[in-house]
Each structure stands twice: as structure tokens, then as C-alpha cells.
Amino acid sequence: MRGSKDIKKVTLKDIAKEAGISVGAVSLILNNKPCRISEENKEMVKKIAKEKNYVVNQMARALVTKKSHTLALLLPDIQNTFFSALAKQLEEDCRENGYYLMFVNTNDSFENDKKLLMSLDARGVDGIFIIQSNESYYYYQQFKNQVEDLHIPYVMVDRSFDNMECSQVRFDNQKGGYEATKYLIEEGHQKIACIYMDDYCGNGTHRMKGYQQAMTEANLPIEENYLIVGDNRYQSGYNAVQSILESGVTAVMICNDMMTLGFLKGLYECGKKVPKDISVVSYDDSLSDYLFEIELTTVAQNVEILARESTEMMMELLADPWSKPKKLILDPKLIIRNSVIRKKDKRG
Structure with a gap:
């Protein structure tokens, strides 16, 4: 060498x-x-x-063309299997369109959202894909002001504010939560819990509202101990196990795969099995390559479609920064596997 x-x-x-x-x-x-x-x-x-x-020399070229051919992705949690899969697909799609993609991780912190957005805007990237932190839902006006002050195009991906006039691509989270819970009810379950992220008006809250909608339509009670608040991370799923087992429910809808992963670990340590002892429907469909023995019934959010639509929206903005913002809401899909057991006794 x-x-x-x-x-x-x-x-x-x-x-x-x-x-x-x-x-x-x-x-x-x-x-x-x-x-x-x-x-x-x-x-x-x-x-x-x-x-x-x-x-x-890309830096020299950027000085002349005023374009860096580099885009950025603001991520809330790179360890989350859904976001890492989305980042991978976005990077491939951007590369096919002649752009490099850099990632920054906020650890789901609103303060990090602010600092990193400011830094990326100053560093000369051509555009930003924004997946804001869950904390940002509690600071709507501050977040909105900062995003609208950006000097470059941006697309909000997966997480967004419904009342913000900007380019957005996301899934219908309430529909996903509704379909998951409705399926459990159709399989004979009546005592159904929900583990969700209480993010004020974010994805977790909308998925929980879908759960409530399905339970209300079926005239099923939602006991106080059926609703378990988590934080979208492994540990909160693990911590929820004891409460779920003590509640007497026969099924649980868990609003993201990372919490499901922790929940499965906790069940295993308690000597319980899915679906024999409790039925589970997860959310995201990002664990199928990592689990053994069990194949999770889940609400899938197709990252290929999400990445492709987000990239196309970004390319349109780069071609015409003054184009009218678009909002695209994608349909999630319930994938039925073997983590739900049919209850013959409709009272359970």
C-alpha cells in the first residue's frame, strides 16, 4: 500500500x-x-x-452550479427497524436520481430537530426529508416556524402535521389501527389491549384512535388497564408485559414493531407463548426477517412505496421549488400470519 x-x-x-x-x-x-x-x-x-x-471535485462544482446534489434525511431513531429500512430505500432511490443522501439522527428529541435542521440548511444540501421527533408534536408552532424558514425544499415523511401546508407523504395510521383491532374482534376476541405511543396528535395516537373506533363499533368495553402507554422503543414493550397479563385480555394490538419485540421477550421470560397464551397484532412489518417460531400478523407500511413517493415529490420540488405542496396519504395493509388464535368462545 x-x-x-x-x-x-x-x-x-x-x-x-x-x-x-x-x-x-x-x-x-x-x-x-x-x-x-x-x-x-x-x-x-x-x-x-x-x-x-x-x-x-464536488465542492468546486457546487460553488459553480449552486447545487450539491446531496439530500438529507432527518431521522428520529436509526435503531428502529422501520426507519432503518426506510432510510436504506430512500438512499437507493435518491442515488438512482443522481443525488447522495446523508442521514442525521435526533433520538426523538425536539431540541435535536431544531439544531440539525438549522445545521443542514446551512451546510448546503439541496433538500431535506423530514421525519420529525415525537416531541415536536407538543411544540407545533415552534416546529412549524422553523420548517417554514428553511431556504431549501423539504418533504415531511411518515410523520406530519395535518394542518401544515407543505409536501407530505404518510400512511393512514387510524385506518391501520382500526383494521388491526377489527381483525382481532372478528377472530372472537373481546378483551383487547393496545400498547401505543402517546404523542399528542402523532402516528401512535392515531393508531390508538383506530383501536378505539373498532372497539366502539363492536360495542366492546375499553377498560382503563387495556390502554398501555409506551414510547415506541423496545424497553417499553418489555415493561408492558406484566400489566397486560394481569389485565386478563386475550389479545393485544401493539402500535410499532420495536415495542412488539420487547413484549415478545418479556412474554418468553414469563413462560408465555404467542398465540397460545395471548394473540398479538403488530405494526410496521419490519420484523419478519428476524423472528423464529412465530410469524407476526401485522399492519404493513410498505417502505418501498413510501420512499418512492417521497423521492418523486422531492424531485418535483427541486425542479420547481414554487410548486404547490402536495399531501399523499397511503393505505396500510393488514398481513395475516399466525400470531392470532381464533377464540371459539365469543365472551373472551
Whole structure:
């Protein structure tokens, strides 16, 4: 391996000198710009650039074009399997459209939302995909003001405020919670719990409202101990196990996969099994590659569709920053597997 002092970055000037033409001509050729240069010289320049492993200076190009061809994704929790899968798909879609994608993680903190949005805006990225923290729902006006002050296009992804006039792509969370709970009721369950994130007006709250809607339509009681507040993380699912088992419910709808993962671990430690001892419907469908013995019935949010629609919306904004904001609400899909047992006795 060569030492660092032996490595010299190749410049346009180096290529121009070897080719015997001007630096400007080399720049036009390598950037595929129209120019009155013979095909022979064009091929020679490209060959020299390839042999010397020439790499475009993106910072210099950005100064000239005023575009960095870099986008950013503001993530609330990179450890969350749903968000990591979404980030991966978004990165691939952006790359296919000629853009790099950088990630920043807020740990679901509103203060980090503010700091990182300000930093990304100042660093010259061309646009931002925003998945705001759950805390931001409690600081609506402050969050709204900061986002509207951004100097670059942005798309709110997965999480959003219904009354904000900006480009948004998300799933219908209340519908997802409703469909999950309705399925449990159709399978004969009447005592059904819900573990959810109490995020004021965010995704978790809307999923819980879907649960309430289905229970109310079926004239089923929602006891106080049927509603368990979590925080969308593994530990809160684990902590909910004892309360769920003591409540006497026969089924539970858990509003995200990370809490489900913790809940399953807690059940295992208590010697309980799904669905023999309790039926479970999860949310996100991001665990199917990681679980053994059990295949979770779940509400799927297709990350490929979410990423594709978000990327297309961003590309439209980059082409025309003054275009009218669009709001796209996608339908979740209930996927039935084997984590729910049918109850023959309708009283349970």
C-alpha cells in the first residue's frame, strides 16, 4: 500500500497538460457539455481521466452550479427497524436520481430537530426529508416556524402535521389501527389491549384512535388497564408485559414493531407463548426477517412505496421549488400470519 505522501489528487489542469488542450475544454468534455472539440480529443481526455482515476471535485462544482446534489434525511431513531429500512430505500432511490443522501439522527428529541435542521440548511444540501421527533408534536408552532424558514425544499415523511401546508407523504395510521383491532374482534376476541405511543396528535395516537373506533363499533368495553402507554422503543414493550397479563385480555394490538419485540421477550421470560397464551397484532412489518417460531400478523407500511413517493415529490420540488405542496396519504395493509388464535368462545 502506498504511503499518503505518494498519493496526489488528479486535477483538470493535470489532464489538460497531458492532453495538450485548455482546462476549460477538459471541463466541458468531462461534464458532457456542448463544445467544438473533435471526437478524437474527447475520447483522449476521457481515457486520460480514467487512467488517472480522476474524481470530480464536488465542492468546486457546487460553488459553480449552486447545487450539491446531496439530500438529507432527518431521522428520529436509526435503531428502529422501520426507519432503518426506510432510510436504506430512500438512499437507493435518491442515488438512482443522481443525488447522495446523508442521514442525521435526533433520538426523538425536539431540541435535536431544531439544531440539525438549522445545521443542514446551512451546510448546503439541496433538500431535506423530514421525519420529525415525537416531541415536536407538543411544540407545533415552534416546529412549524422553523420548517417554514428553511431556504431549501423539504418533504415531511411518515410523520406530519395535518394542518401544515407543505409536501407530505404518510400512511393512514387510524385506518391501520382500526383494521388491526377489527381483525382481532372478528377472530372472537373481546378483551383487547393496545400498547401505543402517546404523542399528542402523532402516528401512535392515531393508531390508538383506530383501536378505539373498532372497539366502539363492536360495542366492546375499553377498560382503563387495556390502554398501555409506551414510547415506541423496545424497553417499553418489555415493561408492558406484566400489566397486560394481569389485565386478563386475550389479545393485544401493539402500535410499532420495536415495542412488539420487547413484549415478545418479556412474554418468553414469563413462560408465555404467542398465540397460545395471548394473540398479538403488530405494526410496521419490519420484523419478519428476524423472528423464529412465530410469524407476526401485522399492519404493513410498505417502505418501498413510501420512499418512492417521497423521492418523486422531492424531485418535483427541486425542479420547481414554487410548486404547490402536495399531501399523499397511503393505505396500510393488514398481513395475516399466525400470531392470532381464533377464540371459539365469543365472551373472551
